[in-house]
Amino acid sequence: MKQKLAYPALIASDGSNTTFEPLITAVRSDAQQxxxxxxxxxHWARVGTMTDEGRRRTAIWRVMPLY
Structure with missing residues (x-):
């Protein structure tokens, strides 16, 4: 997937289909920092979150390669 992205890229994840622990933790956390x-x-930086009507949280990440 990294080779297909144009940087900076935005990735949205609700943490449900990943083994990346920082993504899972960030979605479960109520902290807004x-x-x-x-x-x-x-390099992953959370730039926002979305919450649907069912209260499921999705984190929005800005990603850049670590050249």
Whole structure:
């Protein structure tokens, strides 16, 4: 997937279909502070969240390669 992205890229994840623990933790957390980490050769920075009517939270990430 990394090779298909144009950077900076935005990725939305509700944490349900990943093994990346920082994504899962960020979605489960109620904290609104920014979350940043490096994983799989990318720098991930949470730039927002969305919540649907069922209260399921989705995190929006800005990702950049770690050249």
């Amino acid at each position: 920014p979350v940043q980490f490096e994983l799989e050769g990318l």
